[in-house]
Amino acid sequence: MRRSIATLVLALGLPLFGAPVARADEGGFSLFFRQDSDSTTVIAPRVSAVGVIEDRTRISGSYSADVWTAASIDIRTAATVPITEQRDQVDFSLSHEFDDVTIGGSYYYSGENDYWSHGFTLRSVQDLFGNTTTLEESVRFVYDVVGRSGEPDFNEPSTTYGAKLILTQILSPEAILQIGYEGMIKEGFMQSTYRFVGIGGDGVCGFNPDSQQPGTATQCVPEYHPDFRLRNAAVARFRYAFSDDSSAGLGYRFYIDTWGVTSHTVAAQIAWIPEPSQVLTLRYRFYTQEAASFYRQTYDPMEGIPPFLTRDRELSPMFSNRVAVSYQGIAQLDPDTRLKIALAVGGTVFAYSRFTGLTEVFSIDVTTAVTLEL
Amino acid sequence: MPAPPTPTLTAVLRAALLVLACAFASGCVSVMPWERERLANPDMQFGGAEELHSAESHATEVREGSVGGFDAAGGGCGCN
Incomplete structure (x- = not known):
């Protein structure tokens, strides 16, 4: 029965690959819930399956939904009622192992009422030096179409080309290091189709949540971003096992792009293995960024309307702190069947130093996942 | 005469080269497959x-x- 359910999930998730679907080796379900002080709630269920053909070919598929209800700062500023929307995403991936080289590809489609995205990735992984070194290269192409609710003829495309190189090195029986670089070029339409930027006054069009009064901007113009963005991210991650039942990890990312956004991300974790089939992990993440070069909290009318302008908090100076704890456990149901259970609870504080109407956002999230391995 | 690289850039390049050198040098140090059991645990992934x-x-x-570097996190406009 368990195998039937997993096989059904795999068959439903992989219709594009046609007949050669092998037995399902893994089927899973997860549920993500997030609530924040910016009046946004997210519920995201996900179902996934993995099949393996003759030990060398791996096929996987997943479907996830992203249902969110929001009365966030953008919506409050626009003085509109809270909205509920759903994003659906399907992912497929196929990979084949040739001795020391694994080659694979993946595709995703993400759709919602005003944004559609197709993503393709090709990936190659080489095991080198007796499998102590792993080199991974991947290239990515994403095609997005941005729409606007209520205007079916409004369709603006954007494309992303990306390349990634990751080197993973076993340093000792207890230590492993990973370094990598990812570069992306995005071209096309990148601004919100709904946001307006206020010139002069308090810089707010619509309603100012700070003053609880209508905004005093003397002029309101649609948000307008450059149509080209080169993004670079360099990462280093390290894991060290203190003993058979404890380990620690550190990670760092440096990011810089042609819009002037520079960021640093530091991640740390401590893991404890109380039983061989259980892992408890405590994670901490710190993120800080500088604003995009064209971001202003308020735009001065004396300087005229600049060529690019935004009221996107993601382009304002900000930092965040996140703490999360997770549990992963495995139960052997019978000699061929294992049940994996996972639970994660996290909290994040986002701080905005120069964004009118928003200084801090607190969020809490819970993820549960159940996976059946056959 | 070309301007010398700034100390900050030089320091970053030196650090990157040091990390790469350490990584590749350790590639010469063989860790046998039977010694990698601990590294296969989920907490080391x-x-x-x-x-x-x-x-x-x-x-x-x-x-x-920011985006990238770490693992991919799906598509869409990110309106949630």
Whole structure:
């Protein structure tokens, strides 16, 4: 029965690959819930399956939904009622192992009422030096179409080309290091189709949540971003096992792009293995960024309307702190069947130093996942 | 005469070269397959447990101006 359910999930998730679907080796379900002080709630269920053909070919598929209800700062500023929307995403991936080289590809489609995205990735992984070194290269192409609710003829495309190189090195029986670089070029339409930027006054069009009064901007113009963005991210991650039942990890990312956004991300974790089939992990993440070069909290009318302008908090100076704890456990149901259970609870504080109407956002999230391995 | 590189850039390049040198030098140090049991545990994996982290990563990533480097976190406009 368990195998039937997993096989059904795999068959439903992989219709594009046609007949050669092998037995399902893994089927899973997860549920993500997030609530924040910016009046946004997210519920995201996900179902996934993995099949393996003759030990060398791996096929996987997943479907996830992203249902969110929001009365966030953008919506409050626009003085509109809270909205509920759903994003659906399907992912497929196929990979084949040739001795020391694994080659694979993946595709995703993400759709919602005003944004559609197709993503393709090709990936190659080489095991080198007796499998102590792993080199991974991947290239990515994403095609997005941005729409606007209520205007079916409004369709603006954007494309992303990306390349990634990751080197993973076993340093000792207890230590492993990973370094990598990812570069992306995005071209096309990148601004919100709904946001307006206020010139002069308090810089707010619509309603100012700070003053609880209508905004005093003397002029309101649609948000307008450059149509080209080169993004670079360099990462280093390290894991060290203190003993058979404890380990620690550190990670760092440096990011810089042609819009002037520079960021640093530091991640740390401590893991404890109380039983061989259980892992408890405590994670901490710190993120800080500088604003995009064209971001202003308020735009001065004396300087005229600049060529690019935004009221996107993601382009304002900000930092965040996140703490999360997770549990992963495995139960052997019978000699061929294992049940994996996972639970994660996290909290994040986002701080905005120069964004009118928003200084801090607190969020809490819970993820549960159940996976059946056959 | 060309301007010398700034100390900051020089320091970053030196650090990057040091990390690369250490990584490749250690590639010459053989760690036998039977010595890698501990490294195979879930707590030593980079980017593991996708079912546990993909939705959270997506929700976090869309609230920041940066992207990439770490594991991919799905598509869409990130309006949530």
